[in-house]
Amino acid sequence: MATIIDGRALAKKINAQTHKRVAKLNQQGIHPGIAVVIAGDDSASLIYTRNKHKKAMKLGINSILRKFPRDISQNELLAEIDNLNKDDSIDAILVQQPLPPQIDQKTITNAILPEKDVDGLNPLNLGKLFANQNTNHPIACTPRGIMRMLKEYEVQLKGQNAVIVGRSILVGKPLLALLNNADATVTMAGRNTRDLTKLTQTADILIVAAGVPHLIGAADVKAGATVIDVGINRLSTGKLTGDVDFDSVKEKAGLITPVPGGVGPMTIATLMEQTVDLAQWRHHG
Numbered sequence: 580m581a582t583i584i585d586g587r588a589l590a591k592k593i594n595a596q597t598h599k600r601v602a603k604l605n606q607q608g609i610h611p612g613i614a615v616v617i618a619g620d621d622s623a624s625l626i627y628t629r630n631k632h633k634k635a636m637k638l639g640i641n642s643i644l645r646k647f648p649r650d651i652s653q654n655e656l657l658a659e660i661d662n663l664n665k666d667d668s669i670d671a672i673l674v675q676q677p678l679p680p681q682i683d684q685k686t687i688t689n690a691i692l693p694e695k696d697v698d699g700l701n702p703l704n705l706g707k708l709f710a711n712q713n714t715n716h717p718i719a720c721t722p723r724g725i726m727r728m729l730k731e732y733e734v735q736l737k738g739q740n741a742v743i744v745g746r747s748i749l750v751g752k753p754l755l756a757l758l759n760n761a762d763a764t765v766t767m768a769g770r771n772t773r774d775l776t777k778l779t780q781t782a783d784i785l786i787v788a789a790g791v792p793h794l795i796g797a798a799d800v801k802a803g804a805t806v807i808d809v810g811i812n813r814l815s816t817g818k819l820t821g822d823v824d825f826d827s828v829k830e831k832a833g834l835i836t837p838v839p840g841g842v843g844p845m846t847i848a849t850l851m852e853q854t855v856d857l858a859q860w861r862h863h864g
């Protein structure tokens with residue numbers, strides 16, 4: 580029976596620290612602010628947006644939401660980002676993914692000032708991450724939150740086999756760099772991977788971000804492994820479920836994150852923390 584990683588408890592601890600940091604910055608006349616831009620009505624994005632907004636208010640972070648219809652043009656969206664880049668009250672800009680098909684994700688990502696890129700997706704920030712530069716640069720919040728959980732639960736990374744299922748720019752790729760920088764032996768798998776089961780069975784650390792409900796069952800997992808479930812799937816019953824069959828895998832894994840209550844709250848806490856980081860870096864270097 581695995582130890583269940585309590586993402587909510589750790590997020591609470593981080594949020595308390597963030598709250599204190601915000602109060603301190605306020606005394607120096609600095610008021611951290613985040614802008615979230617959303618186009619369309621993807622359900623995961625709406626959950627995220629709602630939770631984020633509530634949390635920001637609670638921690639004293641200014642939060643503005645710019646919501647656009649799904650038929651917004653790329654130029655309109657770029658103009659909005661340009662305004663936020665120039666707005667001195669905004670430290671962090673997050674453009675929700677996925678974007679509607681008429682909009683090129685890379686063009687949008689490149690338009691966000693690297694100093695305000697709270698998702699860490701701008702090529703300059705991604706480059707610093709892959710180059711393992713220990714300078715102040717933002718890192719995608721879900722991967723950073725996952726690394727924080729692994730640290731909290733004292734999961735050894737050096738020399739361990741880490742398998743990431745899912746190759747997205749928001750989760751898989753930054754995690755590849757982070758785990759590699761921590762001296763793990765990292766394998767990236769995706770929908771084209773042959774014999775996924777055989778590969779995941781080699782994982783000491785298995786991170787699943789595929790967006791496929793219950794993709795991973797007990798037979799896919801090595802006994803005692805650390806299993807991190809990044810999936811967030813809304814079932815027709817309205818229930819949230821991950822990419823891992825929690826009930827069976829928890830009997831075999833050593834450590835496991837639940838959905839909800841695992842990676843999700845950590846992503847939000849890290850987003851808040853990193854918004855404050857960006858405010859601090861922008862004002863103090």
Ligand SMILES: Nc1nc(=O)c2c([nH]1)NC[C@@H]1CN(c3ccc(C(=O)N[C@@H](CCC(=O)O)C(=O)O)cc3)C=[N+]21
Binds near residue numbers: 749838846
């Ligand atoms: N540019 C961008 N950056 C993102 O980081 C990003 C994104 N776009 N688009 C959407 C996905 C999804 N995502 C979530 C984060 C937290 C919860 C979350 O708070 N989950 C709670 C929710 C529980 C509930 O409300 O029922 C939990 O797992 O316990 C959900 C979803 C971030 N994403």
